[in-house]
Amino acid sequence: xxxxxxxxxFDAKIEQDANIEAKDWMPEDYRKHLIRQISxxxxxxxxxxxxxxxxxxxxxxxxxxxxxxxxxxxxxGHGLYLYSAAETLGIGRDELIKQLHDxxxxxxxxxxxxxxxxxxxGAIGWLVDGAAIVNQVSLQRTSYGPYSRAxxxxxxxxxxxxxxxxxxxxxxxxxxxxxxxxxxxxxxRWWWPALMMxxxxxxxxxxxxxxxxxxxxxxxxxxxxxKFIDKTVxxxxxxxxxxxxxxxxxxxxxxxxxxxxxxxxxxxxVINGNGPCNRQRLNNHIKAHEEGEWVRKAASAYAIKQKSxxxx
Amino acid sequence: MKxxxxxxxxxxxxGDNPLVLGHRLGExxxxxPILEEDLALTNMALDMIGRAEVLLRYxxxxxxxxxxxxxxxxxxxxRKFYNHLIVEQPNGNFAFTIARQLYVSLYEFLYYSELMNSxxxxxxxxxxxxxxxxxxxxxxxxxxxxRLGDGTDERHHKMQEAINELWMFTGELFESDEVxxxxxxxxxxxxxADLIGKWKTELIDILSEAKLSLPExxxxxxxxxxxxxxxxxxxxxxxxQYLQRxxxxxxx
Amino acid sequence: xxxxxxxxxxxxxxxxxSQAGTPYKHAGSVHGSDKEIAMQNARDTYFRxxxxxxxxxxxxxxxxxxxPDDAEMFFDPSNDKAYRHPTFYxxxxxxxxx
Numbered sequence: 001x002x003x004x005x006x007x008x009x010f011d012a013k014i015e016q017d018a019n020i021e022a023k024d025w026m027p028e029d030y031r032k033h034l035i036r037q038i039s040x041x042x043x044x045x046x047x048x049x050x051x052x053x054x055x056x057x058x059x060x061x062x063x064x065x066x067x068x069x070x071x072x073x074x075x076x077g078h079g080l081y082l083y084s085a086a087e088t089l090g091i092g093r094d095e096l097i098k099q100l101h102d103x104x105x106x107x108x109x110x111x112x113x114x115x116x117x118x119x120x121x122g123a124i125g126w127l128v129d130g131a132a133i134v135n136q137v138s139l140q141r142t143s144y145g146p147y148s149r150a151x152x153x154x155x156x157x158x159x160x161x162x163x164x165x166x167x168x169x170x171x172x173x174x175x176x177x178x179x180x181x182x183x184x185x186x187x188x189r190w191w192w193p194a195l196m197m198x199x200x201x202x203x204x205x206x207x208x209x210x211x212x213x214x215x216x217x218x219x220x221x222x223x224x225x226x227k228f229i230d231k232t233v234x235x236x237x238x239x240x241x242x243x244x245x246x247x248x249x250x251x252x253x254x255x256x257x258x259x260x261x262x263x264x265x266x267x268x269x270v271i272n273g274n275g276p277c278n279r280q281r282l283n284n285h286i287k288a289h290e291e292g293e294w295v296r297k298a299a300s301a302y303a304i305k306q307k308s309x310x311x312x
Numbered sequence: 313m314k315x316x317x318x319x320x321x322x323x324x325x326x327g328d329n330p331l332v333l334g335h336r337l338g339e340x341x342x343x344x345p346i347l348e349e350d351l352a353l354t355n356m357a358l359d360m361i362g363r364a365e366v367l368l369r370y371x372x373x374x375x376x377x378x379x380x381x382x383x384x385x386x387x388x389x390x391r392k393f394y395n396h397l398i399v400e401q402p403n404g405n406f407a408f409t410i411a412r413q414l415y416v417s418l419y420e421f422l423y424y425s426e427l428m429n430s431x432x433x434x435x436x437x438x439x440x441x442x443x444x445x446x447x448x449x450x451x452x453x454x455x456x457x458x459r460l461g462d463g464t465d466e467r468h469h470k471m472q473e474a475i476n477e478l479w480m481f482t483g484e485l486f487e488s489d490e491v492x493x494x495x496x497x498x499x500x501x502x503x504x505a506d507l508i509g510k511w512k513t514e515l516i517d518i519l520s521e522a523k524l525s526l527p528e529x530x531x532x533x534x535x536x537x538x539x540x541x542x543x544x545x546x547x548x549x550x551x552x553q554y555l556q557r558x559x560x561x562x563x564x
Numbered sequence: 565x566x567x568x569x570x571x572x573x574x575x576x577x578x579x580x581x582s583q584a585g586t587p588y589k590h591a592g593s594v595h596g597s598d599k600e601i602a603m604q605n606a607r608d609t610y611f612r613x614x615x616x617x618x619x620x621x622x623x624x625x626x627x628x629x630x631x632p633d634d635a636e637m638f639f640d641p642s643n644d645k646a647y648r649h650p651t652f653y654x655x656x657x658x659x660x661x662x
Contacts (some may be wrong), residue, residue, distance in 0.1 A: 004633055024632045049342040049350075056338045057548075060555035060564040061382045062365045065338070066358060071610075072341055073354040077609055080347050084575075084593045093572040117614065118555055118564070153592070157613070168564070176562050284342070292345025294470070295406045295460070297568045299597035302459040304568070306598060346572065348594055348605035355608050455600055 014215055019145035022088040031089050032216050034144055036105070038086040039096045043107035045079035047281050051115040052124060060118060067164050068121060072155050083149040087147045100244065101286050108132075109267065110193050112275030119172055119179075119186035125165015127187075127194040127232070133158050134228045135198065143215040166235060173239040180240075187236070188244040195259075196267045198225035231255050316562050318494045320374045321394070322501055324384070325491075325537075326435075327367030328395035331385055333416065334360030335548055336403055344405055352452060356413075359445040363438070364459070386556035389495035390546050391539040398481035400545045404474065407460050411474035414453040414518065419485045420446045422510055435500065454518045461522030475519070476527045483532025486511070491537075575600040577627060578610055579620040588620050596621075 006025035013020060020026055049072050056072070059065035083093050090118055099105035115121065136158065139151045172183040199205055199221040211217035227246075236243055247260035270278070337357035344350035368381035375384075398416060403409045424446055427439035460471040488505040496503035516526055535541060555564065573595040579588040591610045596602025601620065606619050630638055646652045653662055 021632070023629055046347065053341040056341055057335060057551040058554050060386070060562075062361055062368075062385055063382075064564055065334075066361050066365070069338055069341070069354055069358050069361065073351055073358070073612065076342070076347055076350050076354070077612065080594070080609055081592055083347070087575065087593070088646060090334070094570075097572070150592070172564060175564075176559065178559055179562050210375070288343040288345075291343075291405065293570050295345035295349075296573065296597070297570055299459050300571065300573065301568045304463060305462070305600040314634065348596070348609060351612075352604060352608040354611070452604060455604065459597070459601070 004050065004139075014213075016142055017141075017143075017215070019148060020143055021145045031217075033210060033214070033216060034088050034147065035091055036085055037211075038082055038089075038147055039091075039099065040106050040108075042079045042082035042096070043088060043100050043105055044111065045075045045101075047084060047107045047111045047285065048128075049075050049079075050281055050284060051111055051113070051277075052121060054115050055118060055121050058118070059121075071099065071125070071161055071164060078150075078154045078157070081153060082147075085146040085150040098287065101282070101289070102164060103273075103282075106271070107281075108197060109270045109275065110197050111281060112270050112277045113189070113193050114277055116189075117182050117186060119169070119182040120170065120190070122165050122168030122183065123186035123190040125161055125163075126169055126235075127165070127190045128197070129161040129165060130232060131194045131197045131228050134160060134224050138219045138224060139216050139217075141215075147216075165240075169241065170239045172286060173241060184241060187241050191244050192262060192266075195229070195262055198222070198228070200264070200267075226256055229259055233257055313490055313494060315494070316374060316376075317499075318491045318496050319500065320371060321407070321491045323367055323371040323374060323435070325394040327364050327371055327381075327384070328393050329364075329399050329416075329420075330360035331364035331368070332393070332395040332545070332548060332556040333399040333412075334358075334364060335552060336399065336401075336412075337409075339403055340409065351411075356449055356452070359442075361564065363442050363445070366438055370438070382556075386553045390541060390549055391540055393539060393541065393545060393549070394536055394540075396481070396484050396536050396544075397533055397542055398478060398484070400542060400548060401478065402544060405470060406456075407470040407474040408477070410453055410456045410460060411471070411478050413449060414457050414515075415478060415482050415485070417446055417453050418509065418511055418514055418518075419482075421450050422501055422507045422514075423504070426507075429499075430501060431499040432501075455525070457518055458522040461519070461524040471522070472524050475524055479527035480533050482532060484534055484536060486532060489537055573597045573601075573626040576606065576621045577624050578606045579622070580610060580616040581618040581620075582616040584617055588618070591615075593624060 007027070010020070010024070010026060010030075013024075020030075052068065052072050052075070056065065056068055059068050083096060086096060087093060096105065100107070115124065116284060133155065136151055136155050140148060140155055142148045142151065168184050169187075172179040202220045202222045205221055212220075233248065245260045248256065249258050249259045250256075269275070273279075320389055334357045337353050337360060340350070340353040340357075342350065344353055364385070365381050368384045372379040372384055396416075398412060401408075401412060420445070424439045424443045428436055428443060430436040430439065457471065486504045486508040492501065492503055492505075495501040512526075515522055519526055533542075555562075574597070575593050576596055577593050578591045580591045581588045589612075594602060594605040594609050596605050602621055603619065606621055610619075642648075658659075
């Protein structure tokens with residue numbers, strides 16, 4: 001029987017834009033890169049439930065409460081889809097959660113900022129989900145099949161998230177002076193962290209090389225960031241919000257906006273655990289996990305008991 | 313009592329229960345024992361808030377003062393809320409939340425099964441939609457009661473403890489006053505006291521499958537029919553109504 | 565209790581039928597301690613938007629998948645059997661209902 005050159009088959013598939021599937025041979029580094037990236041994204045969805053969850057009980061109308069609940073539930077669902085995609089690579093959700101708790105896995109920096117007023121719910125939906133979706137749309141074409149399919153499903157479901165956030169901002173900007181102030185304040189606090197969500201500049205991004213070669217990542221950090229800025233500026237103008245960047249200016253030649261420099265020092269400090277909510281977010285997750293242990297075990301014990309009853 | 317007044321009281325009672333229980337279930341968000349269960353609890357919260365919305369909208373219509381469902385949810389004081397005391401009890405551990413849900417969903421299942429035949433078309437239509445949701449809540453609560461109950465001692469203890477602790481709030485579910493009398497005579501709503509027999513029979517079935525025992529008869533708490541609550545409701549409303557109260561002229 | 569391990573429970577593959585009469589399609593997976601819990605979890609995870617009317621659940625470790633290394637011998641041989649498709653055949657002109 002002929003010997004299959006796995007690397008060659010893999011390379012050919014990537015070259016032809018074909019998907020890699022769970023059982024296909026893949027380079028160990030490809031697998032590792034995917035696990036790291038997908039689990040980070042899954043953790044982000046799940047940790048991201050916290051800043052929004054902070055306002056469920058205080059949502060100002062029954063409609064707003066329903067929308068917010070449904071949206072946060074979607075984030076949980078998306079975390080679940082992504083964990084599932086990571087699991088196809090041979091790592092269990094138990095292990096992924098352990099990595100999160102040990103600090104060995106990261107989640108998006110943005111969720112280490114606090115949600116202080118109701119306008120933050122608008123800003124998170126509009127800016128944070130808006131930035132996330134730019135990235136997610138691009139990832140629908142990622143080379144790993146289960147990941148790509150999860151992203152397609154997620155993009156389909158996410159489409160209302162950004163709109164609900166923008167609607168909150170628009171309503172507040174059309175409202176009382178207090179509301180307008182609240183909305184602008186939220187804009188001021190979330191704009192820069194939202195830009196940081198795309199990661200370091202392409203020149204400083206440590207993992208970019210292989211991710212591109214393997215078509216895990218299809219578009220660069222800076223490219224995606226620019227795309228987000230260009231579409232968001234106009235949306236802000238329509239409802240009368242000011243972008244908190246004095247250097248923001250339309251560049252006629254490049255047909256896009258020039259913008260001021262991001263505070264990368266803050267970015268790395270927050271990544272390294274010094275954001276305002278890092279400890280709080282992680283501790284909440286650990287606490288819920290620990291408090292749920294007896295429930296998970298009870299269900300497992302019941303399942304074992306049922307099985308042994310059946311086989312007797 | 314005038315018909316309109318009785319119908320309004322009935323509808324407020326029906327609306328306040330899911331409003332407050334939905335609030336409590338929403339508090340579970342991102343805290344459930346496993347991710348899948350987080351989604352399940354949120355689904356229930358969504359069903360509850362949705363039901364509260366249509367019932368309070370109907371209440372506002374009956375009231376005839378140009379109020380909206382939001383006015384009723386966000387601008388009434390705690391002495392004007394008529395939800396059962398059991399739904400405002402804190403979530404506690406997962407067993408506690410499940411026990412609360414079991415008691416309430418079983419009651420709602422019996423109540424809404426009859427409310428479907430209401431001579432009031434709006435209530436009947438609301439009941440037809442709600443009963444499907446309630447059946448699922450009841451299945452969810454019983455499946456979990458059985459899993460948490462039928463196990464080792466420690467778990468057994470937690471579930472039994474929750475069942476026992478909440479027991480004193482169950483009597484109120486079957487309290488029936490002048491409003492209930494009037495409404496049931498007109499075929500608009502069931503008479504709660506009539507439901508207790510069935511409720512207990514079905515509860516005993518579930519508890520025995522879960523290897524749990526029915527708590528002993530004891531003194532029952534009362535008050536919500538007159539707007540008298542436990543201290544917990546005040547804090548729920550302080551949270552829920554905060555933005556509406558702090559910015560009375562704002563629209564969201 | 566001490567001898568029970570804390571896990572995220574076994575994985576189940578979820579197949580959903582979007583309309584009565586249509587084939588079941590793979591939607592994703594969920595964790596569930598037993599089949600009832602898995603079924604509820606599948607419902608709460610994959611049916612938030614009116615996605616369908618029926619669910620199949622299969623424990624993931626019961627799925628038998630073909631080996632990618634066998635792909636050529638498994639699937640390529642059926643590539644050249646055009647006579648299995650109706651368009652392969654030439655019908656006499658004027659023949660109806662065939």
